[in-house]
Amino acid sequence: MDQNKLSKDMFEPLEHKEDTSEKIARPSRSFMQDATRTFVRNIAAMFALTVLVVISVMSIIGPSMNEFGYDDQDLTRAKIPPRIPVLENISWLPFDGTMTETFQGTNVEDATAKAIMRFKTEEEFVDVKVLNEGNGTRNSAEVDVTYHSYQALGLDDTYFWLGTDNLGRDQWTRLWKGTRVSMIIALAAAAIDLVIGVAYGGISAYLGGRVDNIMQRIIEILVGIPNLVVILLMIIILQPGIVSLIVAMIITGWIGMARIVRGEVLKLKNQEFVLASRTLGASTGRIITKHLLPNISGIIIINTMFTIPSAIFTEAFLSFIGLGLVPPEASLGTLINTGFDNLRTYPYMFIYPAAVISLIMIAFNIMADGLRDAFDPKMHK
Amino acid sequence: MARYIAKRLFYMFVALFIIASVSFFLMKMLPGSPLSAQDKLSDEQQEIVLEKYGLNDPLPVQYVRYLGNIVKGDLGISFQFSNTPVTKIIQDRIGPSMQLGFQALVVGTILGVLLGMIAAIFHNGFLDYSSTLLAVLGTSIPSFVFAGLLQWVFAVELGWFPVAFWGGFEYTVLPTIALMIFPMATAARFIRTEMLEVLGSDFITTARAKGITEYAVVFKHGLRNSLIPLITVIGPMAISLLTGSLVIEQIFAIPGIGEQFVNSIMVNDYPTIMGMTLLIAFLFILIVLVVDILYGFIDPRIRISGGEK
Numbered sequence: 001m002d003q004n005k006l007s008k009d010m011f012e013p014l015e016h017k018e019d020t021s022e023k024i025a026r027p028s029r030s031f032m033q034d035a036t037r038t039f040v041r042n043i044a045a046m047f048a049l050t051v052l053v054v055i056s057v058m059s060i061i062g063p064s065m066n067e068f069g070y071d072d073q074d075l076t077r078a079k080i081p082p083r084i085p086v087l088e089n090i091s092w093l094p095f096d097g098t099m100t101e102t103f104q105g106t107n108v109e110d111a112t113a114k115a116i117m118r119f120k121t122e123e124e125f126v127d128v129k130v131l132n133e134g135n136g137t138r139n140s141a142e143v144d145v146t147y148h149s150y151q152a153l154g155l156d157d158t159y160f161w162l163g164t165d166n167l168g169r170d171q172w173t174r175l176w177k178g179t180r181v182s183m184i185i186a187l188a189a190a191a192i193d194l195v196i197g198v199a200y201g202g203i204s205a206y207l208g209g210r211v212d213n214i215m216q217r218i219i220e221i222l223v224g225i226p227n228l229v230v231i232l233l234m235i236i237i238l239q240p241g242i243v244s245l246i247v248a249m250i251i252t253g254w255i256g257m258a259r260i261v262r263g264e265v266l267k268l269k270n271q272e273f274v275l276a277s278r279t280l281g282a283s284t285g286r287i288i289t290k291h292l293l294p295n296i297s298g299i300i301i302i303n304t305m306f307t308i309p310s311a312i313f314t315e316a317f318l319s320f321i322g323l324g325l326v327p328p329e330a331s332l333g334t335l336i337n338t339g340f341d342n343l344r345t346y347p348y349m350f351i352y353p354a355a356v357i358s359l360i361m362i363a364f365n366i367m368a369d370g371l372r373d374a375f376d377p378k379m380h381k
Numbered sequence: 382m383a384r385y386i387a388k389r390l391f392y393m394f395v396a397l398f399i400i401a402s403v404s405f406f407l408m409k410m411l412p413g414s415p416l417s418a419q420d421k422l423s424d425e426q427q428e429i430v431l432e433k434y435g436l437n438d439p440l441p442v443q444y445v446r447y448l449g450n451i452v453k454g455d456l457g458i459s460f461q462f463s464n465t466p467v468t469k470i471i472q473d474r475i476g477p478s479m480q481l482g483f484q485a486l487v488v489g490t491i492l493g494v495l496l497g498m499i500a501a502i503f504h505n506g507f508l509d510y511s512s513t514l515l516a517v518l519g520t521s522i523p524s525f526v527f528a529g530l531l532q533w534v535f536a537v538e539l540g541w542f543p544v545a546f547w548g549g550f551e552y553t554v555l556p557t558i559a560l561m562i563f564p565m566a567t568a569a570r571f572i573r574t575e576m577l578e579v580l581g582s583d584f585i586t587t588a589r590a591k592g593i594t595e596y597a598v599v600f601k602h603g604l605r606n607s608l609i610p611l612i613t614v615i616g617p618m619a620i621s622l623l624t625g626s627l628v629i630e631q632i633f634a635i636p637g638i639g640e641q642f643v644n645s646i647m648v649n650d651y652p653t654i655m656g657m658t659l660l661i662a663f664l665f666i667l668i669v670l671v672v673d674i675l676y677g678f679i680d681p682r683i684r685i686s687g688g689e690k
Contacts, residue, residue, distance in 0.1 A: 224396030224666050225400055229661055317525065321627060322643070340525075366517060
């Protein structure tokens, strides 16, 4: 058999190599690096982050981008529609500083007269487009009337980018000023909730025993009290203002965080790495800051990211029903409130603040979802 | 289980007691007097009125009497509508609120479950993304923004529904839609996650292997197992309905509890504010309690441990 006649020189000695089966082929990444990678690859979350950054930057620089102040009242220029340079020439965009409405009357003149009454102006500042000549009966004639408000008021060189509100204040300035106020309230409330919640939950879980028992009984009672009721009662007795809103929100706002943190700390504090650290003589402070906090940071961040939009909502909600900030102070809630009152005739007053608050809420929620995925090891690829 | 329910009932009463006490003392702390035309009354007349309503008694006496009256179901007399008991106002106004809340909860949950199911069945498909997007929009866009847009588009511009007020069924359509968005979105997100988990489990593979129809897999096995945990989110949904009713009723001028509550706050009608606060707190706590007890029956872990979480 040929196979048995293999001569020695047919073999080549295999070069000796070290065992590579255990070698880590890819660079090792820490948990945080993994989380960051997952988050950055999440297109929706990154988009939401961009939107939030843009809105935040605008809330800082927006109010000083034109010459108007957020409380510059001037009734002569009240309720002027948006007008933006360059964009005003594109007819299908609502930025040409005109208002168009349909009027009815017995004949064309009657309908036009109604339009002029409605806009409180002269005939030379309106364009009339006849839709229906009419036959003399009531409301048979229809005209589309376009009112050139800037020309009528002699403001040819003035541009209110988002128009003015019912007291003639520049909406652009007020919108970003309001966004700033809403964001400050939400961030402050979320930050204070975080501090109180983490401290309460952490202490309760870490000390355990009777302290934990008492602290948990307190929480169980507080949890039964609806947030809405507490906030409304606080708002009634406090002077309306930014600080009152924040105080009202944090009175029960920290409870959710405290419960979550307690649960996490309870799970962690008896794990081997903490016990080992304690055996080696680490102080309580070191265990908390070096071992417990980093491990619960993910869940704290996620929870805070969900707190911020709900605080923005609460502020807007309270201001909308008239219990939040008072004019001339601007917040997204007060702007929407004013806009809603004028929704029928001046929709632009409602649309822009409504769009900004919706964008903020959507972006925060999507980002919080993205963060939750990022901190979930199952989602790492 | 009995021990668990007893414990929860105890907490419920403690919470209600705290709310009643806190609202009582807060209202007493507020400046101003319940006499609206104080200047026109002589000192003697003022004295008579204050005596009649027991406002001259020391605070602790008033407090005990107040608590006693609550137990008897007497919430006091409204300042705004003279001689009208707060309980009467509540009785007159609870109907529309209840109807709207019920409609919104039922329709919202059903639509939400359908949306969530569609998303789960067509996982990662176009329908999944659309319904997920809808759910994100529904949980994010504030209800009053949504209500404002609905009113503007469907009532003012298109004229399909009445702009506001309370009448027949057509008056309830827009407020119900505005109220149901949040429950719908919450249910959709929840059912989607649950269904995906259930549809990926072994018994579904077994069921498919045995050759049963896709319809039976989705509805008999998938949906039934995903529906049970939905009970847990009824709490947040109910809260959103209570919160929403305050603004939605205001926007659509519906004579309900929420609208009255906001108006009472505006005119400092303290007995009504206190009564409504208690009512809202009671409803809220009751819903949470019922949900927890229901869940206790379903999930044996809660029952056995007596509520120690």
